[in-house]
Amino acid sequence: QKEVEQNSGPLSVPEGAIASLNCTYSDRGSQSFFWYRQYSGKSPELIMFIYSNGDKEDGRFTAQLNKASQYVSLLIRDSQPSDSATYLCAVNNRGTGNQFYFGTGTSLTVIP
Amino acid sequence: ETGVTQSPTHLIKTRGQQVTLRCSSQSGHNTVSWYQQALGQGPQFIFQYYREEENGRGNFPPRFSGLQFPNYSSELNVNALELDDSALYLCASSPDPGIRNEQFFGPGTRLTVL
Numbered sequence: 001q002k003e004v005e006q007n008s009g010p011l012s013v014p015e016g017a018i019a020s021l022n023c024t025y026s027d028r029g030s031q032s033f034f035w036y037r038q039y040s041g042k043s044p045e046l047i048m049f050i051y052s053n054g055d056k057e058d059g060r061f062t063a064q065l066n067k068a069s070q071y072v073s074l075l076i077r078d079s080q081p082s083d084s085a086t087y088l089c090a091v092n093n094r095g096t097g098n099q100f101y102f103g104t105g106t107s108l109t110v111i112p
Numbered sequence: 113e114t115g116v117t118q119s120p121t122h123l124i125k126t127r128g129q130q131v132t133l134r135c136s137s138q139s140g141h142n143t144v145s146w147y148q149q150a151l152g153q154g155p156q157f158i159f160q161y162y163r164e165e166e167n168g169r170g171n172f173p174p175r176f177s178g179l180q181f182p183n184y185s186s187e188l189n190v191n192a193l194e195l196d197d198s199a200l201y202l203c204a205s206s207p208d209p210g211i212r213n214e215q216f217f218g219p220g221t222r223l224t225v226l
Binding site: 004032034036042043044045046049088090092094097098099100101102103104105 | 114145147152153154155156157160167168169170200202209210213214215216217218219220
């Protein structure tokens with residue numbers, strides 16, 4: 001079992017729609033959760049981070065964390081063609097030797 | 113732009129050689145992490161340095177080693193290069209290794225091993 005699992009996609013949504021990206025993790029002791037966006041040929045760019053159960057909103061982005069279900073998601077409202085990228089979920093457990101795990105990413109295409 | 117810089121941008125080496133990659137962290141950040149990203153995969157955590165000490169290590173062999181300097185810049189050294197070491201190497205800096213440990217990535221170094 002991988003530490004972080006994401007649906008590789010591709011996920012296609014029309015412009016203006018809501019894109020929903022999901023991630024599950026196996027280490028129940030994970031404390032910090034991150035979403036990164038990576039354009040082809042570029043390095044990952046931090047979009048959101050969340051530490052507590054519930055929702056966290058930042059502009060068009062909402063991160064949702066459910067530690068009991070070991071599940072974290074990212075919602076992108078009013079999707080734009082410029083949102084087309086690979087979205088990486090990452091988790092950190094500072095307790096067990098401070099490990100960081102990334103998923104393999106979900107490819108999102110926003111269709112104009 | 114995150115303010116994290118890496119050098120060189122690209123590098124070609126042959127199997128068995130040694131390589132050193134460099135990273136300058138964002139101003140105000142004292143923690144640097146290194147990742148290896150193969151094509152089509154997510155980044156894999158190599159190790160993290162906090163105030164010049166290793167502060168966590170992923171599942172990489174000892175031939176991957178690192179340093180952090182007093183100005184918080186860092187080096188990644190890889191000895192006895194193998195073909196599978198070909199990848200994008202990413203450096204990320206963060207303000208501290210505590211709970212607010214969001215990481216900001218540099219542009220990466222593309223290493224090709226022939």
